[in-house]
Amino acid sequence: MWWFQQGLSFLPVALVVWSAASFIFSYITAITLHHVDPLVPYISDTGTIPPERCLFGIMLNISAFMGMATMYVRYKQVHALNPEKSKITKLNKIGFALGLTSCFGLCIIANFQKCILYYIHVIGACLTFGVGVIYMLVQTILSYLMQPEVHSKDIFWIRLTVLIWCSSSIASMFISSVVLYSGLYGTNLVQKLHWDPQEKGYTAHLISTVSEWSLAFSFLSFFLTYIRDFQKISLRAIVSLQGQTLYNTPQSFMTDEQTLLVAGSI
Secondary structure (H helix, E strand, C coil), X not given: CCHHHCCCCHXXXXXXXXXXXXXXXXXXXXXXXXXXXXXXXXCHHHHCCCCHHHHHHHHHHHHHHHHHHHHHHHHHHHHHHCCCCHHHHHXXXXXXXXXXXXXXXXXXXXXXXXXXXXXXXXXXXXXXHHHHHHHHHHHHHHHHHXXXXXXXXXXXXXXXXXXXXXXXXXXXXXXXXXXXXXXXXXXXXXXXXXXCCCCCCHHXXXXXXXXXXXXXXXXXXXXHCCHHHHCCCCCCCCCCCXXXXXXXXXXXXXXXXXXXXXXXXX
């Protein structure tokens, strides 16, 4: 059995591989069609013009779904390992809510393009990476609180390192973007897809784009730390038949259902 076939470890692996592929495929398509410059464009710029926009959108929507599944499994795992520790339970619920919010932000990024609905796209980015980095912080704190019984010190330090990498990328991108869009280098730069290295503001633009790619891959890298944890989780379904056919409902099942309806109507 391969390492990614053990337990549910395929979930974080699939999330990272698929999300990275969505960035790379849209980038290759945009470069091939000369819609953006080859040297480190914004990720969002590679998903602005059809046909790469369609590819970018559908693949990121699937990434958001896989992200929710991965975060749910992580939530259930932490809950199962620490059922009586109120502090960890509370942080776990907060982390799960933050994770779902981050995935919702990813859907906004996928469906509202930067050059068309810029402010909505920015809101989606803030939800995805801004809330996402808080999710990473909560999971890192949980890793610290769960050592050494559940987590080793190594996994805590790895997650802390990725968290610092992601936070540094956010800070770098924010500062360079503020400088770039401050008006010193012209207006309507949001719509600009092609840059000349001799232009004013090119350095700030390059720092901003490199920071965005660094942010995206640091965020994805955090989920690779789930692989070893998910190898210990198995999934199974238990089927309970209430009758011999699909049409005749047993009397006991009807009674239970009526009881629930009555109780729910009080």
